[in-house]
Amino acid sequence: MLLAVSFLLLSVGALGATPRFEVSGTVVVTEEALDVRVDVKNAGDAAASSLSVEGELFGERRQARFVAGLLPGRSASTHLLFPLAVPRAGVHALALLLEYPEEGPRDAAGNPPMASQRAYLLLALGGNAEPAVRIEAPELRLDTRGDLRLGLESTDGAPHRVRLRVLTARGVRAETPPMEVDVPARGRAAPVVTLMRSGAARGTRHGILVVAATIDGALERTTVATGVVEIAPTPAWMPSLNTPLFVLALVLLAAAAAIEVRRARGRGLC
Known part of the structure:
Protein backbone atom coordinates (compact mmCIF):
# COMPACT_ATOMS: atom_id res chain seq x y z
CA MET A 1 0.00 0.00 0.00
CA ALA A 129 -0.90 16.48 9.50
CA GLU A 130 0.42 19.92 8.73
CA PRO A 131 3.52 21.17 10.62
CA ALA A 132 2.71 22.50 14.09
CA VAL A 133 5.64 24.91 14.26
CA ARG A 134 7.80 26.94 11.94
CA ILE A 135 11.57 27.11 12.35
CA GLU A 136 13.94 29.97 11.69
CA ALA A 137 17.55 28.85 11.31
CA PRO A 138 19.87 31.81 10.61
CA GLU A 139 23.18 31.34 8.85
CA LEU A 140 26.04 30.76 11.28
CA ARG A 141 29.66 31.77 10.76
CA LEU A 142 31.80 29.25 12.61
CA ASP A 143 35.46 29.43 13.54
CA THR A 144 35.91 26.56 15.97
CA ARG A 145 32.80 26.62 18.16
CA GLY A 146 29.62 28.67 17.95
CA ASP A 147 26.01 28.91 19.09
CA LEU A 148 23.17 28.59 16.60
CA ARG A 149 20.19 30.58 17.92
CA LEU A 150 16.98 29.12 16.51
CA GLY A 151 13.48 30.55 16.46
CA LEU A 152 10.36 28.37 16.84
CA GLU A 153 6.79 29.66 16.48
CA SER A 154 3.40 27.94 16.53
CA THR A 155 1.63 27.76 13.17
CA ASP A 156 -1.89 27.18 14.52
CA GLY A 157 -2.13 29.47 17.56
CA ALA A 158 -1.81 26.60 20.04
CA PRO A 159 1.11 25.76 22.33
CA HIS A 160 3.20 22.72 21.45
CA ARG A 161 5.99 20.66 22.92
CA VAL A 162 8.47 19.43 20.34
CA ARG A 163 11.59 17.32 20.21
CA LEU A 164 14.29 19.34 18.49
CA ARG A 165 17.49 18.10 16.89
CA VAL A 166 20.11 19.49 14.53
CA LEU A 167 21.68 17.17 11.96
CA THR A 168 25.02 18.00 10.37
CA ALA A 169 27.13 16.58 7.59
CA ARG A 170 30.77 15.52 7.75
CA GLY A 171 33.11 18.20 9.12
CA VAL A 172 30.63 19.92 11.47
CA ARG A 173 29.29 18.44 14.72
CA ALA A 174 26.32 19.33 16.93
CA GLU A 175 27.50 19.36 20.54
CA THR A 176 23.99 19.88 21.94
CA PRO A 177 21.95 16.63 22.13
CA PRO A 178 18.29 16.48 21.05
CA MET A 179 16.12 18.53 23.40
CA GLU A 180 12.46 19.10 24.23
CA VAL A 181 11.25 22.65 23.64
CA ASP A 182 7.99 24.31 24.70
CA VAL A 183 6.66 26.52 21.90
CA PRO A 184 4.10 29.10 23.12
CA ALA A 185 0.78 29.76 21.40
CA ARG A 186 2.03 33.27 20.67
CA GLY A 187 5.56 34.51 20.60
CA ARG A 188 8.68 32.52 20.05
CA ALA A 189 10.87 29.90 21.68
CA ALA A 190 14.58 30.53 21.17
CA PRO A 191 16.63 27.39 21.85
CA VAL A 192 20.39 27.47 21.34
CA VAL A 193 22.40 24.63 19.79
CA THR A 194 26.20 24.57 19.99
CA LEU A 195 28.04 23.53 16.82
CA MET A 196 31.70 22.56 16.48
CA ARG A 197 34.01 22.53 13.50
CA SER A 198 35.37 18.99 13.30
CA GLY A 199 37.51 18.83 10.20
CA ALA A 200 35.60 21.03 7.76
CA ALA A 201 37.95 22.98 5.51
CA ARG A 202 38.15 26.70 6.15
CA GLY A 203 36.28 28.95 3.76
CA THR A 204 33.63 26.30 2.95
CA ARG A 205 29.86 26.25 3.49
CA HIS A 206 27.89 23.32 4.88
CA GLY A 207 24.19 22.51 5.02
CA ILE A 208 22.41 21.41 8.20
CA LEU A 209 18.91 20.16 8.99
CA VAL A 210 16.82 21.34 11.94
CA VAL A 211 14.05 18.87 12.79
CA ALA A 212 11.17 19.55 15.20
CA ALA A 213 8.57 16.81 15.88
CA THR A 214 5.60 17.31 18.19
CA ILE A 215 5.31 15.28 21.35
CA ASP A 216 1.78 16.45 22.15
CA GLY A 217 -1.38 15.68 20.14
CA ALA A 218 -2.79 12.56 18.52
CA LEU A 219 -0.55 12.71 15.42
CA GLU A 220 3.14 13.41 15.05
CA ARG A 221 3.64 16.68 13.18
CA THR A 222 7.13 17.29 11.86
CA THR A 223 8.84 20.41 10.60
CA VAL A 224 12.23 20.43 8.89
CA ALA A 225 14.22 23.56 8.10
CA THR A 226 17.56 23.86 6.36
CA GLY A 227 20.39 26.10 7.42
CA VAL A 228 23.93 26.98 6.39
CA VAL A 229 27.13 26.99 8.41
CA GLU A 230 29.98 28.98 6.94
CA ILE A 231 33.44 28.01 8.13
CA ALA A 232 35.59 31.09 8.71
CA PRO A 233 38.61 31.42 6.41
CA THR A 234 42.14 30.96 7.67
CA PRO A 235 43.03 33.98 9.81
CA ALA A 236 45.40 36.37 8.08
CA TRP A 237 48.80 36.36 9.82
CA MET A 238 49.77 39.94 9.03
CA PRO A 239 47.00 41.64 11.08
CA SER A 240 47.99 39.58 14.09
CA LEU A 241 51.55 40.90 13.74
CA ASN A 242 50.60 44.55 13.40
CA THR A 243 50.95 45.38 17.09
CA PRO A 244 54.22 43.47 17.68
CA LEU A 245 55.77 45.03 14.57
CA PHE A 246 54.70 48.50 15.66
CA VAL A 247 56.27 48.00 19.10
CA LEU A 248 59.44 46.63 17.49
CA ALA A 249 59.65 49.67 15.20
CA LEU A 250 59.37 52.02 18.19
CA VAL A 251 62.11 50.13 20.00
CA LEU A 252 64.40 50.31 16.97
CA LEU A 253 63.74 54.02 16.53
CA ALA A 254 64.50 54.67 20.19
CA ALA A 255 67.71 52.64 19.93
CA ALA A 256 68.76 54.50 16.80
CA ALA A 257 68.04 57.85 18.49
CA ALA A 258 70.12 56.83 21.53
CA ILE A 259 73.05 55.85 19.30
CA GLU A 260 72.92 59.20 17.49
CA VAL A 261 72.88 61.07 20.81
CA ARG A 262 75.97 59.17 22.00
CA ARG A 263 77.78 59.90 18.75
CA ALA A 264 76.92 63.57 19.02
CA ARG A 265 78.25 63.69 22.59
CA GLY A 266 81.43 61.95 21.46
CA ARG A 267 81.98 64.70 18.89
CA GLY A 268 81.29 67.34 21.49
CA LEU A 269 78.10 68.52 19.85
CA CYS A 270 75.91 67.98 22.88
Whole structure:
Protein backbone atom coordinates (compact mmCIF):
# COMPACT_ATOMS: atom_id res chain seq x y z
CA MET A 1 0.00 0.00 0.00
CA LEU A 2 1.33 3.41 -0.91
CA LEU A 3 1.37 5.61 2.18
CA ALA A 4 3.05 8.75 0.98
CA VAL A 5 4.85 10.39 -1.85
CA SER A 6 7.57 12.40 -0.20
CA PHE A 7 9.51 15.31 -1.54
CA LEU A 8 13.01 16.27 -0.51
CA LEU A 9 14.73 19.55 0.01
CA LEU A 10 18.46 18.99 0.09
CA SER A 11 20.73 21.17 2.14
CA VAL A 12 24.14 21.60 0.58
CA GLY A 13 27.18 23.78 0.94
CA ALA A 14 30.35 23.64 -1.07
CA LEU A 15 32.72 25.63 -3.23
CA GLY A 16 33.74 24.89 -6.83
CA ALA A 17 32.60 22.00 -9.01
CA THR A 18 30.85 19.42 -6.88
CA PRO A 19 28.05 16.86 -6.98
CA ARG A 20 24.73 18.27 -5.77
CA PHE A 21 21.95 15.83 -5.04
CA GLU A 22 18.20 16.21 -5.36
CA VAL A 23 16.18 13.45 -3.71
CA SER A 24 12.56 12.34 -3.76
CA GLY A 25 10.91 9.06 -2.83
CA THR A 26 7.95 6.94 -1.87
CA VAL A 27 7.21 4.57 0.99
CA VAL A 28 5.25 1.32 0.69
CA VAL A 29 4.17 -1.13 3.37
CA THR A 30 5.07 -4.72 2.52
CA GLU A 31 4.48 -7.83 4.61
CA GLU A 32 7.96 -7.55 6.06
CA ALA A 33 9.00 -3.90 6.20
CA LEU A 34 8.47 -0.26 5.44
CA ASP A 35 10.04 -0.07 2.00
CA VAL A 36 11.33 3.44 1.30
CA ARG A 37 12.44 4.02 -2.27
CA VAL A 38 14.98 6.84 -2.47
CA ASP A 39 15.44 8.48 -5.87
CA VAL A 40 18.65 10.47 -6.25
CA LYS A 41 19.58 12.87 -9.05
CA ASN A 42 23.00 14.46 -9.39
CA ALA A 43 22.11 18.05 -10.27
CA GLY A 44 25.67 19.26 -9.76
CA ASP A 45 28.48 19.85 -12.21
CA ALA A 46 30.79 17.03 -11.11
CA ALA A 47 30.42 13.27 -10.94
CA ALA A 48 30.30 11.23 -7.74
CA SER A 49 32.59 8.24 -8.35
CA SER A 50 30.62 6.31 -5.72
CA LEU A 51 27.77 7.25 -3.43
CA SER A 52 26.57 6.03 -0.04
CA VAL A 53 23.05 6.79 1.20
CA GLU A 54 22.31 6.33 4.91
CA GLY A 55 18.80 6.77 6.28
CA GLU A 56 17.69 7.10 9.92
CA LEU A 57 14.08 6.53 10.97
CA PHE A 58 12.72 5.72 14.48
CA GLY A 59 16.32 5.39 15.69
CA GLU A 60 17.05 2.68 13.09
CA ARG A 61 19.73 3.17 10.44
CA ARG A 62 19.89 1.61 6.98
CA GLN A 63 22.48 2.10 4.26
CA ALA A 64 22.71 1.55 0.51
CA ARG A 65 25.49 2.21 -2.00
CA PHE A 66 25.67 3.27 -5.62
CA VAL A 67 28.96 1.54 -6.38
CA ALA A 68 29.13 2.89 -9.94
CA GLY A 69 28.57 6.43 -8.74
CA LEU A 70 26.39 9.06 -10.38
CA LEU A 71 27.27 11.30 -13.32
CA PRO A 72 26.01 14.90 -13.57
CA GLY A 73 22.39 14.97 -14.70
CA ARG A 74 21.85 11.25 -14.07
CA SER A 75 19.41 9.63 -11.62
CA ALA A 76 19.31 6.33 -9.75
CA SER A 77 17.13 4.66 -7.11
CA THR A 78 17.68 2.46 -4.09
CA HIS A 79 15.55 0.96 -1.30
CA LEU A 80 15.89 1.30 2.46
CA LEU A 81 13.90 -1.21 4.53
CA PHE A 82 12.75 -0.30 8.06
CA PRO A 83 10.74 -2.21 10.70
CA LEU A 84 6.96 -2.19 10.28
CA ALA A 85 6.31 -0.91 13.80
CA VAL A 86 5.52 2.81 13.72
CA PRO A 87 5.83 4.31 17.23
CA ARG A 88 3.28 7.01 16.51
CA ALA A 89 1.02 7.79 13.57
CA GLY A 90 1.70 10.99 11.67
CA VAL A 91 4.41 12.65 9.61
CA HIS A 92 7.97 11.53 10.30
CA ALA A 93 11.31 12.75 8.97
CA LEU A 94 13.60 10.23 7.32
CA ALA A 95 17.01 11.86 7.75
CA LEU A 96 19.45 11.09 4.96
CA LEU A 97 23.22 11.40 4.78
CA LEU A 98 24.80 11.16 1.32
CA GLU A 99 28.55 10.58 1.28
CA TYR A 100 30.96 10.42 -1.65
CA PRO A 101 34.73 10.60 -2.25
CA GLU A 102 36.24 13.89 -3.33
CA GLU A 103 39.55 14.88 -4.87
CA GLY A 104 42.52 15.21 -2.57
CA PRO A 105 45.43 13.28 -1.07
CA ARG A 106 44.63 9.84 0.32
CA ASP A 107 45.26 8.88 3.93
CA ALA A 108 47.81 6.33 5.15
CA ALA A 109 45.36 3.49 4.44
CA GLY A 110 44.82 4.65 0.89
CA ASN A 111 41.34 6.05 1.48
CA PRO A 112 40.28 9.22 -0.38
CA PRO A 113 38.86 12.22 1.49
CA MET A 114 35.10 12.04 1.86
CA ALA A 115 32.43 14.73 1.49
CA SER A 116 28.80 14.54 2.55
CA GLN A 117 25.47 16.30 2.16
CA ARG A 118 22.35 16.19 4.32
CA ALA A 119 18.86 15.54 2.98
CA TYR A 120 15.46 14.37 4.21
CA LEU A 121 12.15 12.83 3.23
CA LEU A 122 8.85 13.47 5.02
CA LEU A 123 6.85 10.26 5.40
CA ALA A 124 3.14 10.22 6.26
CA LEU A 125 2.69 6.95 8.18
CA GLY A 126 -0.80 6.13 9.43
CA GLY A 127 -1.92 9.74 9.27
CA ASN A 128 -1.13 13.11 7.77
CA ALA A 129 -0.90 16.48 9.50
CA GLU A 130 0.42 19.92 8.73
CA PRO A 131 3.52 21.17 10.62
CA ALA A 132 2.71 22.50 14.09
CA VAL A 133 5.64 24.91 14.26
CA ARG A 134 7.80 26.94 11.94
CA ILE A 135 11.57 27.11 12.35
CA GLU A 136 13.94 29.97 11.69
CA ALA A 137 17.55 28.85 11.31
CA PRO A 138 19.87 31.81 10.61
CA GLU A 139 23.18 31.34 8.85
CA LEU A 140 26.04 30.76 11.28
CA ARG A 141 29.66 31.77 10.76
CA LEU A 142 31.80 29.25 12.61
CA ASP A 143 35.46 29.43 13.54
CA THR A 144 35.91 26.56 15.97
CA ARG A 145 32.80 26.62 18.16
CA GLY A 146 29.62 28.67 17.95
CA ASP A 147 26.01 28.91 19.09
CA LEU A 148 23.17 28.59 16.60
CA ARG A 149 20.19 30.58 17.92
CA LEU A 150 16.98 29.12 16.51
CA GLY A 151 13.48 30.55 16.46
CA LEU A 152 10.36 28.37 16.84
CA GLU A 153 6.79 29.66 16.48
CA SER A 154 3.40 27.94 16.53
CA THR A 155 1.63 27.76 13.17
CA ASP A 156 -1.89 27.18 14.52
CA GLY A 157 -2.13 29.47 17.56
CA ALA A 158 -1.81 26.60 20.04
CA PRO A 159 1.11 25.76 22.33
CA HIS A 160 3.20 22.72 21.45
CA ARG A 161 5.99 20.66 22.92
CA VAL A 162 8.47 19.43 20.34
CA ARG A 163 11.59 17.32 20.21
CA LEU A 164 14.29 19.34 18.49
CA ARG A 165 17.49 18.10 16.89
CA VAL A 166 20.11 19.49 14.53
CA LEU A 167 21.68 17.17 11.96
CA THR A 168 25.02 18.00 10.37
CA ALA A 169 27.13 16.58 7.59
CA ARG A 170 30.77 15.52 7.75
CA GLY A 171 33.11 18.20 9.12
CA VAL A 172 30.63 19.92 11.47
CA ARG A 173 29.29 18.44 14.72
CA ALA A 174 26.32 19.33 16.93
CA GLU A 175 27.50 19.36 20.54
CA THR A 176 23.99 19.88 21.94
CA PRO A 177 21.95 16.63 22.13
CA PRO A 178 18.29 16.48 21.05
CA MET A 179 16.12 18.53 23.40
CA GLU A 180 12.46 19.10 24.23
CA VAL A 181 11.25 22.65 23.64
CA ASP A 182 7.99 24.31 24.70
CA VAL A 183 6.66 26.52 21.90
CA PRO A 184 4.10 29.10 23.12
CA ALA A 185 0.78 29.76 21.40
CA ARG A 186 2.03 33.27 20.67
CA GLY A 187 5.56 34.51 20.60
CA ARG A 188 8.68 32.52 20.05
CA ALA A 189 10.87 29.90 21.68
CA ALA A 190 14.58 30.53 21.17
CA PRO A 191 16.63 27.39 21.85
CA VAL A 192 20.39 27.47 21.34
CA VAL A 193 22.40 24.63 19.79
CA THR A 194 26.20 24.57 19.99
CA LEU A 195 28.04 23.53 16.82
CA MET A 196 31.70 22.56 16.48
CA ARG A 197 34.01 22.53 13.50
CA SER A 198 35.37 18.99 13.30
CA GLY A 199 37.51 18.83 10.20
CA ALA A 200 35.60 21.03 7.76
CA ALA A 201 37.95 22.98 5.51
CA ARG A 202 38.15 26.70 6.15
CA GLY A 203 36.28 28.95 3.76
CA THR A 204 33.63 26.30 2.95
CA ARG A 205 29.86 26.25 3.49
CA HIS A 206 27.89 23.32 4.88
CA GLY A 207 24.19 22.51 5.02
CA ILE A 208 22.41 21.41 8.20
CA LEU A 209 18.91 20.16 8.99
CA VAL A 210 16.82 21.34 11.94
CA VAL A 211 14.05 18.87 12.79
CA ALA A 212 11.17 19.55 15.20
CA ALA A 213 8.57 16.81 15.88
CA THR A 214 5.60 17.31 18.19
CA ILE A 215 5.31 15.28 21.35
CA ASP A 216 1.78 16.45 22.15
CA GLY A 217 -1.38 15.68 20.14
CA ALA A 218 -2.79 12.56 18.52
CA LEU A 219 -0.55 12.71 15.42
CA GLU A 220 3.14 13.41 15.05
CA ARG A 221 3.64 16.68 13.18
CA THR A 222 7.13 17.29 11.86
CA THR A 223 8.84 20.41 10.60
CA VAL A 224 12.23 20.43 8.89
CA ALA A 225 14.22 23.56 8.10
CA THR A 226 17.56 23.86 6.36
CA GLY A 227 20.39 26.10 7.42
CA VAL A 228 23.93 26.98 6.39
CA VAL A 229 27.13 26.99 8.41
CA GLU A 230 29.98 28.98 6.94
CA ILE A 231 33.44 28.01 8.13
CA ALA A 232 35.59 31.09 8.71
CA PRO A 233 38.61 31.42 6.41
CA THR A 234 42.14 30.96 7.67
CA PRO A 235 43.03 33.98 9.81
CA ALA A 236 45.40 36.37 8.08
CA TRP A 237 48.80 36.36 9.82
CA MET A 238 49.77 39.94 9.03
CA PRO A 239 47.00 41.64 11.08
CA SER A 240 47.99 39.58 14.09
CA LEU A 241 51.55 40.90 13.74
CA ASN A 242 50.60 44.55 13.40
CA THR A 243 50.95 45.38 17.09
CA PRO A 244 54.22 43.47 17.68
CA LEU A 245 55.77 45.03 14.57
CA PHE A 246 54.70 48.50 15.66
CA VAL A 247 56.27 48.00 19.10
CA LEU A 248 59.44 46.63 17.49
CA ALA A 249 59.65 49.67 15.20
CA LEU A 250 59.37 52.02 18.19
CA VAL A 251 62.11 50.13 20.00
CA LEU A 252 64.40 50.31 16.97
CA LEU A 253 63.74 54.02 16.53
CA ALA A 254 64.50 54.67 20.19
CA ALA A 255 67.71 52.64 19.93
CA ALA A 256 68.76 54.50 16.80
CA ALA A 257 68.04 57.85 18.49
CA ALA A 258 70.12 56.83 21.53
CA ILE A 259 73.05 55.85 19.30
CA GLU A 260 72.92 59.20 17.49
CA VAL A 261 72.88 61.07 20.81
CA ARG A 262 75.97 59.17 22.00
CA ARG A 263 77.78 59.90 18.75
CA ALA A 264 76.92 63.57 19.02
CA ARG A 265 78.25 63.69 22.59
CA GLY A 266 81.43 61.95 21.46
CA ARG A 267 81.98 64.70 18.89
CA GLY A 268 81.29 67.34 21.49
CA LEU A 269 78.10 68.52 19.85
CA CYS A 270 75.91 67.98 22.88
